[in-house]
Amino acid sequence: MTIGTNIPRQFQSRLNVRRLALLLEIERNETLTAAAEALQYSPSAVSQQLKVLEQEAGLPLVERGGRQIQLTDAGRILARHAEEMIARLLSAEEHVRAVGRLGHGRLRLATFRSAGESLLVDAITYFRGHHPAIQISLVEGEPEQYIAALRRHELDLVLTYDYDWLSLPFNDGVVRDLICTDPFLVAVPRGFWRKSRPMRLADLSTQSWIASTPANAVHRFTERACAQVGFVPRIVMHTDDYHIAQELVARGMGVTFLPEISARNHHRGVEVHPVGDVTLARRIYATYRVGGERVAVVAAIRDVLIALGSER
Incomplete structure (x- = not known):
């Protein structure tokens, strides 16, 4: 039996997830060469895979102008769907890996400086003491710089804020829990x-x-x-x-x-x-992707941050 021939019709699609990811990299980098470097492919392989994706979609997805390349209207629509589908797949993978005890894994964090040098340092210290096998990484910046990385699954939880009379844009697909x-x-x-x-x-x-x-x-x-x-x-x-x-x-x-x-x-x-x-x-928030509360490491560090925030 060939896998795929007996998949129920409602679950069949001509679109390939890896090629959809390629489309997103083309959109981000605006040249085939840069997209190829990001994916560690050769430019010819990217060009070939793009051609196959256009055949699968049944429409042109890019338009070339010199060295630059831009998505067509159809390409932009497909890219938005691709972004959502890939995010859901990665989220599902995280949830599956989180099943069981919090004994291993990684935790990728980002913070702005004033919260990082007090609140987050205390949280990481406590977390490391209770979960020493978890690999923790941290980057510093401003929320408007790293929120996109959170949405791309390059980070797991970030600290964000809003001010009286000044609210930062709140992105779809992320959740904010008030810390303090x-x-x-x-x-x-x-x-x-x-x-x-x-x-x-x-x-x-x-x-x-x-x-x-x-x-x-x-x-x-x-x-x-x-x-x-x-x-x-x-x-x-x-x-x-x-x-x-x-x-x-x-x-x-x-x-x-x-x-x-x-x-x-x-x-x-x-x-x-x-x-x-x-x-x-x-107000300072623990911010993570929708569904992140079901990922063990994300839920654990979030709870530590909220507990520390309540003491301040």
Whole structure:
């Protein structure tokens, strides 16, 4: 008996998953040569497999213009279906491998810096102590940089956030579980605030401000937060590193917002204050693909993160 000839008709398809993956690489790389390098194929093999895929689909899937190659409308439609199908296959594979005890496997994580140097380091330390056979890898960046890698199954769980008045785009196919709410304080030079009353954000309307860079998805947070109490901040410097921002504050270059998670071990040359005239916070999430809660390692690290977040 030949496998395939007796498969029920409703489960038969002319499309081949490996060739669909090739179509996705062509879309991402925009040249056959680059797609071939990504797949570790020869360019001629990629060209041949693409031709077969077009025959299977019954329509042209790409259009060439010089060295560049673009998908046709049919190619783009098929690529979106391919992306979803491959993600589901990989998810199924993960679920099958997760059956049984949490005694082996890998865990690929990504984080932004301020959560990574406290919350995630604590979680990894606890996790490694209880599951020493699990191989853990970690990359640092910003959510808008690594969320695509999560969707491509290159990562298992990532830390993301949203801010008051600033929400990052929420991708289909991923789930967010709240770890903790992280209030914002204001960092000022030590000795700056000697008044007996609590600080208000409006009290800082004439100060110079240090804010995130335009490359960061939350670079407008400072402007929008100050707008809540009626002033436009005079932003004189930009940095995405809270350590650099604190050093600048300590040297009298300005004031800045600082999340509480980073303020717990703040620079000795600054002091941090809550503000009484507006509530400022961000929320930190454990983010993973739909169905990830059924993958043992993902569920385990998520639970550790949520437990740690509840203690903060």
